[in-house]
Amino acid sequence: MIPECPRDGDSRSRTRLQYSPATEPNQDRDSSGLLSEIKTTISNEPFTDHYTIIPGKELGRGKFAVVRKCVEKYTGNEYAAKFMRKRRKGQDCRMEIIHEIAVLELATASPRVVNLHEVYEMASEMVLVLEFAAGGEIFNQCVSDQEEEAFSEEDVRRLMRQILEGVAFLHQNNVVHLDLKPQNILLTSSCPLGDIKIVDFGLSRMISSHHELREIMGTPEYVAPEILNYEPISTATDMWSIGVLAYVMLTGISPFLGEDKQETFLNISQLNVSYTEDGLQQLDQAALSFIQMLLRKQPQERATAEQCRTHPWLQSSEPQETQTVEKILSAEDQKPSSASSSSTCSPEPPSSTSTAEEEEDVEEDVKEGPVTEELIVMAAYTLGQCRQSSNSTSEKEALATEQKAISKRFKFEEPFSALQEVPGEFIY
Incomplete structure (x- = not known):
């Protein structure tokens, strides 16, 4: 499905985030999904x-x-009026508009989805x-060159919680x-920074466990690999887009653009993403762990929205060393085994040319062993620095084995302030 594109070695231009229109769905497709x-009354006035x-x-x-601002004459309330053509490329697309109305009705109970007021x-x-x-x-803040207008990490953390809620x-x-991107996520206010509203459900689809749904549509730089490969779409398809969205909100750079x-699709297909951008290194x-557990080629390896x-x-704005062990262990235990083994990252960010095959090799090398809660915590914090604490060869091998198993499942990103107070025998 993906055309070949000539490339010079491993080099790839890093393009600043820019507007990209969504690709419209194939008009010859099946209407499934x-x-x-709808329950909303359509007015012909x-x-x-x-x-x-x-x-x-x-x-x-x-x-x-086209979306225009309007004011209701009777109440004086402000609304956004979305004018949608019923015929597109010579075909009647009224049913697609009806679908969008139906999805908005379904999402009425969510405060993170824009409300539908009326239909004409x-x-x-x-x-x-x-x-x-x-x-x-939120696109406007993502591309802003003004430091005071750009999102802080804490801003992104708060907004991402709301996006995931929706x-x-x-x-x-x-x-x-199927089209989660900065242009489709709005803010209730800009100063102070308000709450998010997810909009534009024209490309959304209903999925079912009884049959597979395949579509090739979306905004190129945000689509998941399975869309490019015409493989079944699922809720994991959105989670890839959220990983891209988090990257964009934190750095202002589109990771696969x-x-x-052609080059964008090739970057997505080959998982060519850099974790060494200056904006990421300061976070x-x-x-990084959050982004990496979403930008995974295999849909089943991506974390769900609830996970x-x-x-x-996202749990707290406090430094991670102050979080309780029980909270972090609880969060990890809720993940499926494949996501658990793939969501953590090594002490150094992976290279921009890492592939799914390399990730699978790492998973095969990592074996879980029976460990106590105390050992898990200590080993997670001694990764790297205390590696030389053992003198005998057998003890070093045993320690390396334990570290591999533990680092696969648990990772504490911040230094543990009380590390020096831990008795040395717990390291073994």
Whole structure:
């Protein structure tokens, strides 16, 4: 599925995040995954009889839709009006708009998804009257060159908790968004920094355990490898996009974006991602661990939205050495074995050319052994620095074996302030 693209060795240009329009779904595809029933009453009255469109800058624009700010005449309330063409490329796409309305109805209970207020239908278009998010797209902060406008790590941590809350709600209802990107995540306010609202469900799909769903659509730099390979999509497809989103929000750089679509798709397919960017090196190492447990080629190895919400990086704004052992062990125990073994990172960031095959080799080399809770904690903190504490060859081999097993499953990103107070015999 992915065209060959000439490359010069391992070098790859790092492109600053820029706007990329989503690829529209193939119009000849099967309609599976689309909802067809809605409860919202569709009004056929002229939209402008009830709303005044605010002149000026558009709130957003796509190939077949434009979003404008409007005011309801009766109440004076502000809304975002999404004007959507019913015919696209010569085909009737009204049912896709109905599907988007149905998903918004389904997500009414989530405070992290934009609310649907009303729906109007004219001869050539339909209008979705949506909750107005005054803060605009988080894209604006991601690309800002002004330090005071860019997200801090704590900002990203808070917003990511909210994004995962919304995505977890969708996944619990068997909805995959398929186009999670900074342009589709809005803020209720920009100053002070507000809460997030997930928008644009035009590419979303309902999934089922009874049949597989395959689609090739989404924004190129955010799509998961299984979409490029025309493999079944799942909730894990969204989790890849969240990994890319976290990278972008923390650095302002799109990790897989190439000079063209070919190079972008090749970067995704080969998992060509750098963890040595200056923006990443200044972060809490737990943030890298969070990204790495999502940017995994095999969907089954990625953490779920619920598992991400228990990750140490999102648990607290406190330094990790102050977190309790019970909290971290509980978070790790909730992960499936494949995700547990692959979500932790080595003391040094992996190279930008790491592959899925190399990750599998690491998993095969790591074996879990019966260890006590105390041993797990001590070994996790002595990785690297206390490696030379044993003098005999047999003890060194035993220590190395233990360290491998433990480092696979548990990782404390920050130095342990009380390390010097631990009796030496616990290291063994």
